[in-house]
Amino acid sequence: MRALSLLVRLLRRHGHHARRRRAPQPSHPCGYTRQVHPQRNHRRDPRPTVEDMESLGAFLKNRRDRITPAEIGLRTYGTSRRVPGLRREELAQLAGVSAGYYTRLEQGLAESASEQVLDALARVLRLDEVESAHLHNLARQSGRSGLSEPPAETPHERVLALLAALDQATPAVLLGRRGDILDWNRAGHALMGDGMAFDTPQDPDRRPSVPRAFFLDPLARDFYRNWSELAEIHVGYLRLTAGRYPTDARLAALLGEIMMGSDTFAGLWATGDVRDCTTAAMHIQHPTAGALSVTYQVWLQPDSPDHRLEFYTPNDRGSADALRTLIP
Template structure:
């Protein structure tokens, strides 16, 4: 086995000592009896499992695991790291922490987990009424919403699975039915922020599939995606037009939901009294924001 330079440079080197300490602490908390191994008797000096026992249970080489726990610059694959995580009985947070310390992209969460809206978030969404608010995941799939959001964006909330996504709505809705008035102005930053999030999910099929579908359905998205521009998320101005009331100007604010990593609460705040009144009218007349025809 040879030691080869790792991608990540100084960042990876800084993480390896932390990785070594973390693995050692998780190994030492598991007793041999918990994993069906002989207790080892009173002469056993290790408080938990030995390194060779972890390697045996995970199906990896003893030397490889020893070097990993020593923080040496060895290559680590997601499959082998996952075997180590199972052996050490890491929970979801510990598993994600392990992947980050090893500088390996964590595998995606199950779709069912990513789409579950906790009851407290449902209460928060409803409590924000009459401000339009929605819960979206990192991929911009819409997971939950309140009545005002549904009144303003019926096309989104009524969309089938796979299309209930704010990016899909913005870039595939025909101009005659798209209420986003300043899409051309916001589009470059919109796509750049999505790429910023995409870079953390490069190995996930769902993300790649969404990008492929968007590029095929929207020449504008494909053009912007090809620029490779990237930008961190920040509040932005979004202006909408509805034939029944006219222009509605809002400021969007995204709040990360710590209980659901990668998920954010997006709130649309009207920037003037006129927009506030128009949102209130649309909430009272939810049918008014529906597209005038079908495609």
């Protein structure tokens, strides 16, 4: 009861309406939501472009440094090497492009790269499907500059109808491009938004932002018993999203804010890892239901490709019983 009372007090303290022009309020593409207001910084605009956070050249260099000559059968004949991985000319030769062209590509001086060149680089660098998609996204966006304010996200009517028709014993949450909660059913609200008003996601200026709550709210580490594992998934997915939408001003503000507010986020971002966020286990210490374990599964929406419908299913009988206590 003490934990629940503390959570409710904190929610009320942070629960007043956000002002216009603020970045969207916290939610979580892989769980827990609690409203944490954006930090105010009057000395600098915490809105990097995708080139500040990630670029084609930076991603290529990061992956080039990870591939050793021995891994791809290159002989070094015992010579000393000044780079941890492949040299530029070695990668260029293996990918079938000139060393000069690859150097310009990595330095951001080449105007474009063909699909064939990108596929060849992905093959040599041993990128998986998600990393390859990220490479292509970065190449398509290379050279674009400036940020623009995106329109408020609107859930598709068919997705809302599906959410309303779901068995209320199955928690479900609809997530937007940046991990904002766009809607939820009663069980999803009870699991991930306990203490918040049920209609909070209906107002674009009040929607919880999952990544912000996950990295900037100290209570998130208590809520998620496997917080460190989920943090890696979060950062990898945000990097993938940043490559898709480099001019999204709200996304840029969110990334900049979390980067400045979380050393863990900054350290994970520096690894250069990219991954999708489609399914994983979440081990939760819920304030009312207690310890439980669920698996989230994401259903992508063809009509709204930016939106993800996330379902939570229990991993054991005890967790199933705990979920049933959330909805009388």
